[in-house]
Amino acid sequence: MAPTTKTVAQLNPQGFYLGPTTADACQIVPGDWLIPAGAVDAPLPRTLQPLECARYAPSVDAADPWDYLPDYSRATVYSVATGERIDVPPGWTLAEAGGTLQQPGATEPEPAATLQDAQAELQRAAAAMRWTVETGGITVAGVRIGTAIEDQNRITSVIANAQAAGVQAVDFKALSGWVSLTLPELGAVAARIALHVQRCYSAERAHSEAIDALDSLQAAHAYDLRAGWPSTTDSPQTPPTPSQQEQDQ
Secondary structure: OOOOEEEEEEEOOOOEEEEEEEEEEOOOOOOOEEOOOOEEOOOOOOOOOOOEEEEEOOOOOOOOOEEEEEOOOOOOEEEOOOOOEEOOOOOOOHHHHOEEOOOOOOOOOOOOOOHHHHHHHHHHHHHHHHHHHHHOOEEEOOEEEOOOHHHHHHHHHHHHHHHHHOOOEEEEEEOOEEEEEEHHHHHHHHHHHHHHHHHHHHHHHHHHHHHHOOOOHHHHHHOOOOOOOOOOOOOOOOOOOOOHHHHHO
8 A cells, every 4th residue: 555644844924843754645646745834845854963954955966865964053142242142053063153152250161172073163154155155146247146946946947937938038136126038048057057056066075175184273273165166246258138028118
């Protein structure tokens, strides 16, 4: 007897894993599943460590389509600048948030970090930095385009549906406002996003390998994570341009 339910991954609006949920078999189309809203039919993430979260990133690895990032959202974190308690979004490192787990004024010193601890924190910070750059958007011909996973999926869907319907141009809502794009122009935008995403992963890999090669705690403390990330502005490649209808306005 064919199964009537299956376990799928429930996500929040930002793509972070919330937990397993159940999808029911479709009674109308055999083999299809009724996936709950906000869930994805994907392997569940591995067991998460304390202060760790998973964000759905199907372009990473089909077998394990998750980014494993730091998660201080439920921890008590203090601002380094003010000493007040602050909220840290999932995926952010303490350095990015300007926070510390050590309560200001506490007499107990923080334990000395080992090289391995510093490398692990740098690896998490590199992954978080890659995600920030990857999903922060790019500017193409003066138009700000979203590059989050939902943006990537939306453009792919628009292109496929427009081609199926024989539509030659579409109204597209970019981060900077509405533009009218032909399908070739929208395809160029999709290609630019794909190139941006790949460059982000290449940059993270370069950082990851450099971090693994660090041979001292001093070198780890001096390591600069800010270098080597791709630009989010126009590249020398020919950018997509507004359609003739938009130019005439």
